[in-house]
Amino acid sequence: MTADKPLRADAQQKREALLAAAREVFDTGDFFDLRFDDFARLAGVGTGTLYRHFPTREALAEAVYHGEVAALCDRARQLQAALPAAEALATFLRTMVEHIAAHQGLARTLATLWADRSGALAEGSRALEEAVGDLVAAAVQEGTVRDDVDSGAVMVALHGIGAAHDRPGWRAEADDVITLVLDGLRRPQ
Template identity: 75%
Template sequence: MTAGKPLRADARRNRDAVLAKARETFDDGTFFELRFDDFARLAGVGTGTLYRHFPTREALAEAVYREEVATLCARARRLQAELPAAEALASFLRDMVGYIDAHQGLARTLSTLMATGTGTLAEGSRELEQAVTDLVTAAVAEGTIRSDVTAGAVMMALHGIGAAHDRPDWRAEADGVITLLLAGLRRSP
């Protein structure tokens, strides 16, 4: 696929169908159990179409990851445009817990793929951190959170929450950690 060249409508539909099926297999834990060619069959496209868009399993996983990161960053920008800064940050952090909860299979798949040393994961992390930086910076400028807060610290808290996803009662604990984090971010009167 040529970078920068827009896809025809049918090619875009085929690519999106393969990505949707890959996302489903992340969530149900079968991404690595399937033969790579099975993604074409499941998406209702030919194997040539699959390989044209995604020459390897890793390329498919990376494409899903890139789309997920883009969606999360767009969500952060939307919240920032629609809400006061502190509310936007709080909403984004709570949404991230929901996202992690809903996409545990994606997290497991990505951790397996990290061993390949791909730069896509690092690039996605930088993009997410920039989205969080923008939210934190706006809340600091608004005067609602402490000025010594960094996006890196907030990202570290999110990574810790995600890393503990296999704990019993994880969701309630994760929501509680976000509540603690938000309380710690508040600027003292």
């Protein structure tokens, strides 16, 4: 499949069905328990369709990851358009925690698949950092957030939250970390 040529409507539907099936499998944590061909069966498509769109397990995982990143970046833009800047930033950071909680299987699978290919996630990480950077910059311009902390520090906190997802009581602790980050970003009165 080439990135330049748009897919026919039926081919796009089959591709989306494969991605949806893979997302479900990620969320259950069974990604490695299935034969790669099983994704075609779960999506209700033929194996030729699977291999045409995603020639490897890694290609399928990468497509799911990039879809999730795109959805999160879209969410950041929607929040920025609809809410005051500080509220948009806070809502997005809490959305990120919800996303991490809902998709822990995806994070574990990606970490396993790309343990030796850290560059494979770099593009998505840059896109998320840009989205967070836009939210932070808007809040700085609004005057509600300090101007001496950049989006990289916020991303480090988010990465730490994601890395600690196996801790007992993780969700409450993750929410507390977001509160600490937001309190730390708040511009002193």
